[in-house]
Amino acid sequence: MTVKLLKITGCLLFALGMTSCVHVKEYQKSRLNDAEMALGNRKVEKNELSFESYREAASGANAGKTGGGCGCN
């Protein structure tokens, strides 16, 4: 399962790498500046991330906590 997911991720990354980084000008960023397009967690997700870190062993790489700050690891 893990290997399969890694392969899929690798293919996705390769496909993204193949798309040349077009120089997007500021006036072309109307869609990218949409609040729903923000590359981060939604504010409303804050407490969901907290309970996930209590119930699951993995944490981090989501701009949230990586351990500490509560009784969880």
Place this chain on the structure above:
Amino acid sequence: MRKVFLSVIGFAMICRLNTSAQTRTDSLRSKPAPSLYTPVEQHDTTSYSPRALKLDEVNLVSSYYNQNGNHSAVTGGIGSEKVTDFANGLDLKFVWGDPNYKKNTISLGMGFDYHTAASQAFVSQTGASKQGGTRVYPSFDYTVENPTLRNTFGFGAYYSGEYNYHSLGADVHFSQKTRNKNGEFSFKLQGYFDRVTLIYPSEFVPQSTTTNSGGTTVITTASGNTILSGEDDYQKRNIPTSPRTTYSASFGYSQVLSPRLQVLFLADLVGQNGYLGLPFHRVYYNTGKDTIEKLPSNRYKLPLGFRANYFLGDNIILRAYYRYYLDTWGIKSNTAGLEIPIKISPFFSISPFYRYYDQTAAKYFAPYQAHSPSDQFYTSNYEYSKFSANFYGAGFRIAPPKGVFGWQNFHDLEIRYGHYAQTTDLVSDVVSINIGFK
């Protein structure tokens, strides 16, 4: 002939009048026309004055969480995991400018949770311990953004306090945009300095004793708390604590790939040391005897994350997330998520989401009565077991230009519900609301 002559004179007079109208000073300039309008006093704008401090944004996030399961770590991997949690957080964001056109931001946060946990009652073997508890967590962050150099720098501090756990944290962070502002590198160094209160299961604490020595009474309670009381003196002695320290370095790189697609790569390096278990977690050996969870005093984690957001057509957004995780306790994990906000109108969207999670078991995990007394480390906390989980639900967001319910300052409203289910039979529901003011 007379007609021609009169026409030439008439034309010449009209020309003279027009010339006079163009060259003469306008009398209205010195004599304003009568009006009810009162002119606004104009300030001198020739010298720059920094923007004053202002409250830019206020966010209030509240959640209600309800959980059920049957593998509590307090009772050694069996027993109720029923938990309810009511969490509230208030964030204030202040901004101001300065003469160098830098933007300064101070974020202040205050969080307050109240929870009940059925298993907490069984810290005492008789099930008589308190089931409820609170957590308070204030935070502070200062960030300065330099648009000329396209970078930001900041630092933050946070505290979290609950009955059995206290934590102090601090960070410094830096980000740099590329010259064309389509890419951004970010870096964050973080440290948590925690204290775990050593509350042991009641059977590992001497039974209540009363000793009279020189008029002082010493009472050792089942929770390990020692109370000294004299005839006119009462003092509560603190329960001993043990340290837990966490350091992390977080790296991020985001890139705009097209007017519709942007991606983000995330990597954290995390090191922990100290008391990494919890003292009230029991483990039952295969002999039937119980003990206290024991875990190594070091743990190193490596989570690697990737996000991609794509604007499909005019109304649909795809928000994808993947994370691979591994650590020195033998846990490997995958997390994949997809959220699809659908814009019903430019200011109203509905967002169904799905998140898949799996992990392998930690080297030190075994279920109830499966550990051997010869094991060096042992836990029956199902957080470290092998399992997969599904989390799905939906949210909606309203952010009309005239404010929510026509209230201009009420900038946006988000409500989200999710159902979470693990293969360990743990299930939970969470509903959250975010109210944003600007």
